[in-house]
Every structure is written in structure tokens, then in C-alpha cells.
Amino acid sequence: MSDLTQLLRRDLPASIVVFLIAIPLSLGIAAASGAPLLAGLVAAVVGGIVAGALGGAPLQVSGPAAGLTVIVAGAVADFGFAGTAAIVAVAGLLQMVLGASRLGRAALALSPAVVHGMLAGIGLVIALSQVHVMLGGAPQSSAWHNLRDLPEQIATHHGVAALLGALTVAILLLWPRLVRVSLLPAALVAVVSVTVLAALLGADVDRVRLPDEPLAGLIRPAWPDAPVREIVLAVVTIALVASVESLLSAVAVDRLHDGPRADLNRELVAQGAANTASGLLGGLPVTGVIVRSSTNVAAGARTRASAVMHGVWIAAFVLLWTDLLETIPMAVLAAVLIVVGLRLVSLAQMRTYARHRELPTYLVTALGVVFTDLLTGVALGMVTAALLILWRLARCEIRRAERAPGEWLVTINGTLAFVESARLTRELSALPPAADVDVELHLDYLDHGAFETIRNWREGYERAGGRVRIREVHDSWFSQATSGRLGGGKRTPRLIGSWSRWQDMDQQRRGAMEAGIAEFERTVAPLVRPQLADLARDGQRPQQLFITCADSRLVPNLITASGPGDLFCVRNVGNIVPPYGSGDASVGAAVEYAVDVLAVTTITVCGHSGCGAVRALMTGAAGPGSDLGDWLAHSGVRFSDPADEERCVTDNVLNQLANLRTYPTVRAAEASGRLRLAGMYFDLAEARMYEVDPILGDPRPVSSLPAA
Known part of the structure; x- marks a missing residue:
């Protein structure tokens, strides 16, 4: 597929989907932050164009994020929005310094339980404040005050705004369950449909207010009149939280696609450039946003062009159709933010942290953010994490x-x-x-x-x-x-051993298999159970199909140092791949499943020294008329030197690679660059793996370690 064709077929439609989601979220986040609504749209435009063009995570989409709402709201209250914009610009410079210093991965050293607990706390703070707006009231100064006044707010406000907000929440929750059309995201459907309903009813509710001339309405940053210590603290807080959220999002997006992996240092520099530009233009701080990024991947984006174009569409919409945005009721945006905020409180994450005994860290951080402030909550979470480590030690x-x-x-x-x-x-x-x-x-x-x-x-x-x-x-x-x-x-x-090596008393009491199972459940299962539980929940995504011999001396996961979920294995006598259409479909079914369904990137055929199947082929011991002879005939191998057993094994490996290429699905995947075929030879006596030269058939050591 050419670059232009990919742009038109993949990136352009994806950019439109992300653009439709970004508009209501950007407005809502700006409203919840106490900032001008235009500031949210400015951040969305800059995040899309600047971070999208420069970033190290091509499929990540950046913009204003709910995770910074509490911090920005505090900064606006302390420094005013012009001062906050200046702080955002300086925070971007700090991010660029961190990225240029190659400290991108250092931001990930913070405990994920603390990060996700922080986001959960922020989500609760957003929901508690915006529920007052949805009910037609006004948010209070703190989460505790919002929680304290919530019963009275519910009891006294039952106007049209509350009905519009409740309908918005219902659509946001039900639409993804009822309709699975990626071009019609729930946020867009909810905001558009309820806004149209409000217009038809002539509802007298607060609506979005934007400057008549958007370019003239941009707020210029101004250095805040405040103590330097407070300004530095705000700069560092915004820079660090924005960096951690962006990098965590980039890592999460990497798991959603098979394209190039993220360069975290480059991504951090790009996020800093976007924040500096956003601050100078009077916008909110920018981060990588997992909601928009995952939507971008799901909509079929293949390059960074999608993120850049989504920013262009937002800019065009704001300049040309401001009147449409001003018809949106504020209660509708508040309802969107309530759902977004509550989704930051993930029950799946809580179960994961409970399983890993890190739930106290998550809960202390979340509740600390809700009932004190963000920095205190994070500090309490880090202290809790340290105490848990000491307790475990x-x-x-x-x-x-x-x-x-x-x-x-x-x-x-x-x-x-x-x-x-x-x-x-x-x-x-x-x-x-x-x-x-x-x-x-x-x-x-x-x-x-x-x-x-x-x-x-x-x-x-x-x-x-x-x-x-x-x-x-x-x-x-x-x-x-x-x-x-x-x-x-x-x-x-x-962990490594055979039954005969470690079975002493157990083997006298019961059979080898039962003793081995008991040993596994007692010693190995506690180590692999968390990983197997994740695989059971998320399904398998192996990167390699490994075709090797059924010889009992060959243990694929042992010789490749791989674990559960890494290898999709096919084992048979002689590591044979019957040619396509030969009448034996078992290996072919596995090959097609691996390539078409699992989307493996490598198929390896691995032979080994002392292979009984190859010896039978060399001597003609298994002739036609027997099941073994009929099976070995599928190999189709002709030996270049019948007296050299090692060479016969590598000849067999090369012939099975040729047989693989008779499968249409393999040829298509290899031609498109999605699949690589490799041949290996394992020497049992040396316990060493060799790569088979695809032209000469000579084995070359895979590693530079000396042979045994």
C-alpha cells in the first residue's frame, strides 16, 4: 500500500473519529479546570499538530487531559489563567530538558499503583465537582465540600439541566453496548443528540461561551505575581505529572498495535514543545491521552498523520463554526466529564493491585488526592509503597x-x-x-x-x-x-530438571507424572500464576510460531528462555511442514491460525542434532506403507551430503522453510514485510543454538558465548 493510499484509507478516517471525540472532551476539561473554554480547544490543536508531528509514539494523540484538571484548577485559582499559561510554557521547557537528557524512562520508575491511584483520585474529584454543574448548581472549592453539599444539591435541583445531563450519561453508557460503529463515538452522539433536544425544547440552561473572534480571544501568558517557590512548585508539578501521564499512555498504546515502538525520550521532548506552544498561545497543558490514542488505533490509524490531521480539523472547526459549539449546554459537558472521571477509577486495576498486594498504595493515593490535594496524595502513596516494600523485605x-x-x-x-x-x-x-x-x-x-x-x-x-x-x-x-x-x-x-533428577521419595509413593505435577503446583505455580492469570484474561499474543521436533530432549521454552504466551508451538516427528494441498491439514491449520489470527511476526523451524526422523530419512529405514514412512515423505528433502548428519538436519530445515512458502497466507505476509522465516539448529551436546544460513545451509552460532 502506497503512503498516499494509506493516508486516505487509514489515517484520514481515523483522524475524523478522534476529532469528533476531542471537541467535547476538550471543552469539558477546560470547564472543569476553571479555564476559558477556548484554552481547551487551543491545547487540542497544539497537541495534535505539534506533539503529533514531533512525537516518538506515532499513534499517540495528545491534548488536554482529565488527569491534569485538578492541578490546573489549583493553578488558575492561585495565579489566574494568564499566569497559569506562562507556567505551562515553562513546564514544557522543563519537559524538553528531561527528554534531551534521556530521562524519559526515569519517569516510569514511579510506582504504577501511585500513578493510577492519582488518576483515580483526580477522576473522583472531577466527578464530584461536575455533578453539581450537571444538576444546575455550582461546584464548591474542594472535593470534601462537593461531597458534603451533594445531598442538598440533589434534593433542590431537578431542572431541565439535570434532565439533559442524566440523558447524556445514559447515552454515554448505553451507546457502546448497543451500537458498534467506530465512526459514531458515544461522546459525539451524546453531545449532539442532547444539544439538538435542548434546542428543540428551547431549554433555558447555561451554554458554552466562546469569543466571537477566536484568534482575538487568545489569552496572552503573563508572569504571575507570586513567590518564586510557589511558581517553581507549580512548574515542576505540571511537568512531572504531564510527563508521567504521557509516557504511561505511550507504553499502553504500544500494546495496542504491531507498528514501531515508542521512543520515550523523543516523545517527552515533543510533549514539552507542545506544552510550551500551548502555554504561549493561552492553552491548557498537553499530555498524551489514552482515550483518544486507543480510539485512534482502533479506527485504523497507521502513521502520525492521523494525530496531526485531527488537530487541523479542530482548528478549522473553531475558526469557522464557533456558533455550533455555543449551542452545547454546560450540563451536557459536565455529564461527559462525570463519565470520563469515573472511568479513571478502574475496577480491573483495583483487582490487579489487590492480586499483587499493592491495593493499599492505590487506595491511599486516591483518597489522599480526594481529601487533601494532589501532591499530598501522591506523597502519601509513595510513603505507603515504601512501607509495603520494607514490610515485604x-x-x-x-x-x-x-x-x-x-x-x-x-x-x-x-x-x-x-x-x-x-x-x-x-x-x-x-x-x-x-x-x-x-x-x-x-x-x-x-x-x-x-x-x-x-x-x-x-x-x-x-x-x-x-x-x-x-x-x-x-x-x-x-x-x-x-x-x-x-x-x-x-x-x-x-526450576530446571528432569523427573529422574529430583524425584526421590516422591517417586516411590506415586508415578512420575503425578510427582511432577505436584512439584509444579508447589514450586513453580506461585511464580507464574499472575502471568497466567493475565493471559487467561487477555488472551494470547505470541510473536513467534516455533515449529520443532517432538524429540523429548528438546524443550522449546527452555532453549529459548521464553515463558507462557511467548511461543505458539507445533511439534511433530522431524519438524516437518507438509506442502500446501498435500492432504495433511494439521500443520497447515496451525500455520494459517498463527499468521492470520495471531499475527505472528516470525516463523522458526528448528531442527536438532541426533534427530531420529532425519536418520530414518538418511537410511531409508521408514519406507512407504507405514504411518511413519508416509509422514516422513511429506518432508520432500533431498540431502546435499547424505553422509553428514548435521548437514542433513539443516537441509531438512531449509526444505521445511520452502514448504512453508507454498502456503498463500505465508507468501502474502512475507511479501508485505509482516512475516520473517528463520531456520535454527540446536546442538544437544553443546546446549547451543545455531542459525541456519538460508542460502548456504551452514549453521552459525546465534550468540557470541563460547561453546561448551
Whole structure:
């Protein structure tokens, strides 16, 4: 597809969709910030054109964001809007310095629980203030006052404004469920339909007010008459919050598409340039906005042209059709902001943080923002996060379970330090005497005091007739301490092993498979459960189809250091891909599913040393008439040197890559640049991976590490 065709078919329609969403949101955010409504539109234009043209995240759309509403409202109250515009311009300069210093990723070091808690708190503050506007009243000076006066506001205001606002909320909530047309976003439908209804009814309600001459109505920034310390604090606050929100949005947008990844430092410089321009033109601060950005991706945008064009459309609309904007009731914009604000309070995020035991940080930050102010709330959240880290560092989990009469399992997880010695002694002393005890240690750290506690207990327990076995999973802290090397040397990973290596007593009691499953559920499952839960909820998005042999010695996830959700695997005897239309559809179905549905970017065919299938092909041991012989015939391979087994394996790999290219879906994806085919050869004895040269067939080491 040519650049012009892509622009017309993809970016132009997407820009129109984003433009239609941006107009009501920009007006509403300006109203909630206590700023002139034109300032929100100026920020939307500058964010689209400047940040869109210069940014490092091509599909991100920038503009005024709900996350800065509370900060801007405070700045407007303290410095006036002209002073706030000057502060925004200086904050943009600070952002550019941060980006030029390559500190883009440093902004992401802030705990996500604090960031999302901050946004949730801001969302609640917006909703509590705008519900008064929707009911026909006026917002109070703080969230607490808005909450305190809300019952009286509900009881005394039941006018036309409240009905228009309630209808707007209903459309915003119901439209996405009933109609799935991307060109008709809910915010546009709600604002247009309720505005038309208000005009037909002749409703006497407050409406949008803009200057008759928009260009003449731009407010020039003026340096605020305030203490330097307060100005510096406002500049740093706007710069940091805008930076964090923009970078988090850029990272989130990266997960929505398969195009180029974001350059966060470049994006930060672009956001700074947009804020400086917006401030100088009398606009609100600009950030990357996930609502507009996700809409941009969903509408089919492919390049930054969509974001730039959406800014151009807003500018043209403001200059040519101001009268249309002035027909919108303020209660309608307030209703839009109520829904936007409440959506910042994400139940899915709360469940995630509860699962990761970070919910206290999220809640403290959110409630701190609501009942104090933004900086205090964020500071309380950071303190809570630090306290939780310290608590986890000094805490471990100890569980006792009776597996059979006279047999006990004690599992200790986490960090085991001397401060836990008393609790550890109490738990171990509760075991019945003269039992058979397995102690499993899943430790991140073990200090000498805790080691002495376990060793002394074991010696005393065994003297009293008991039996104790200590097994470490993942790291070997206890064995290092026993040999006098605690804190030094290499730690031994325990996740890798075969059943025969670690099964001793278990194998005598039950079969190998049952013992392996029990080992997985006891030692590995706690580590991978959060990732598997996310995959179960979000679905799989592997980047690679990995076709390899069914040989039991070959473990794909082990040799590629990959985990759940990384590889879409096909395994069969000889890593064979039957040609398209050969009559065997099993491999072909997997190939088409991987390319067309999962949109993998790489297909790898991996052979290995000592392959029994290749040896059978070399010797002709599996002739026609048997299932194995019929299957191997699909390979179609002709060996260049039948006496060289390694060369025969790589010849087979190259032939399967050729067979892959007989599939129309593979040819089309490879021709468009969406798919790459690769051949690999794994040497079992060396435990080393080689890449197969697609022309010469020679294996080349993938890594520069020395061979075993």
C-alpha cells in the first residue's frame, strides 16, 4: 500500500473519529479546570499538530487531559489563567530538558499503583465537582465540600439541566453496548443528540461561551505575581505529572498495535514543545491521552498523520463554526466529564493491585488526592509503597501441612531474616515430635540469624527421633550457609530438571507424572500464576510460531528462555511442514491460525542434532506403507551430503522453510514485510543454538558465548 493510499484509507478516517471525540472532551476539561473554554480547544490543536508531528509514539494523540484538571484548577485559582499559561510554557521547557537528557524512562520508575491511584483520585474529584454543574448548581472549592453539599444539591435541583445531563450519561453508557460503529463515538452522539433536544425544547440552561473572534480571544501568558517557590512548585508539578501521564499512555498504546515502538525520550521532548506552544498561545497543558490514542488505533490509524490531521480539523472547526459549539449546554459537558472521571477509577486495576498486594498504595493515593490535594496524595502513596516494600523485605510466609500420617511439609516463601526468628521457632515447634518433615525453602534472601534458627531446630528435632529434609527451590541460600559461603558464589536455579533428577521419595509413593505435577503446583505455580492469570484474561499474543521436533530432549521454552504466551508451538516427528494441498491439514491449520489470527511476526523451524526422523530419512529405514514412512515423505528433502548428519538436519530445515512458502497466507505476509522465516539448529551436546544460513545451509552460532 502506497503512503498516499494509506493516508486516505487509514489515517484520514481515523483522524475524523478522534476529532469528533476531542471537541467535547476538550471543552469539558477546560470547564472543569476553571479555564476559558477556548484554552481547551487551543491545547487540542497544539497537541495534535505539534506533539503529533514531533512525537516518538506515532499513534499517540495528545491534548488536554482529565488527569491534569485538578492541578490546573489549583493553578488558575492561585495565579489566574494568564499566569497559569506562562507556567505551562515553562513546564514544557522543563519537559524538553528531561527528554534531551534521556530521562524519559526515569519517569516510569514511579510506582504504577501511585500513578493510577492519582488518576483515580483526580477522576473522583472531577466527578464530584461536575455533578453539581450537571444538576444546575455550582461546584464548591474542594472535593470534601462537593461531597458534603451533594445531598442538598440533589434534593433542590431537578431542572431541565439535570434532565439533559442524566440523558447524556445514559447515552454515554448505553451507546457502546448497543451500537458498534467506530465512526459514531458515544461522546459525539451524546453531545449532539442532547444539544439538538435542548434546542428543540428551547431549554433555558447555561451554554458554552466562546469569543466571537477566536484568534482575538487568545489569552496572552503573563508572569504571575507570586513567590518564586510557589511558581517553581507549580512548574515542576505540571511537568512531572504531564510527563508521567504521557509516557504511561505511550507504553499502553504500544500494546495496542504491531507498528514501531515508542521512543520515550523523543516523545517527552515533543510533549514539552507542545506544552510550551500551548502555554504561549493561552492553552491548557498537553499530555498524551489514552482515550483518544486507543480510539485512534482502533479506527485504523497507521502513521502520525492521523494525530496531526485531527488537530487541523479542530482548528478549522473553531475558526469557522464557533456558533455550533455555543449551542452545547454546560450540563451536557459536565455529564461527559462525570463519565470520563469515573472511568479513571478502574475496577480491573483495583483487582490487579489487590492480586499483587499493592491495593493499599492505590487506595491511599486516591483518597489522599480526594481529601487533601494532589501532591499530598501522591506523597502519601509513595510513603505507603515504601512501607509495603520494607514490610515485604522483612516478612516471609510460613505454611505447615500434613501430607500423610506422620509426614509434614513446611513451606517458607520470601525473605527470611533474623526478625522472623521468633515466629519461625514458634511455627516449627508446633510440629508433632518424631515426624518425617520436609522443609521447602523458596527464598529471596536468608541471613545468618534465620539460618541458625533452622539449623538449631533441625538438630534438636532429629535428636528427639524426627527426620528432617531441607530442599531449596530456585536459590541455594541454606546450602551456601551450611558450607560457609552465605552471600557469595553463584546461586543455583532449581526450576530446571528432569523427573529422574529430583524425584526421590516422591517417586516411590506415586508415578512420575503425578510427582511432577505436584512439584509444579508447589514450586513453580506461585511464580507464574499472575502471568497466567493475565493471559487467561487477555488472551494470547505470541510473536513467534516455533515449529520443532517432538524429540523429548528438546524443550522449546527452555532453549529459548521464553515463558507462557511467548511461543505458539507445533511439534511433530522431524519438524516437518507438509506442502500446501498435500492432504495433511494439521500443520497447515496451525500455520494459517498463527499468521492470520495471531499475527505472528516470525516463523522458526528448528531442527536438532541426533534427530531420529532425519536418520530414518538418511537410511531409508521408514519406507512407504507405514504411518511413519508416509509422514516422513511429506518432508520432500533431498540431502546435499547424505553422509553428514548435521548437514542433513539443516537441509531438512531449509526444505521445511520452502514448504512453508507454498502456503498463500505465508507468501502474502512475507511479501508485505509482516512475516520473517528463520531456520535454527540446536546442538544437544553443546546446549547451543545455531542459525541456519538460508542460502548456504551452514549453521552459525546465534550468540557470541563460547561453546561448551
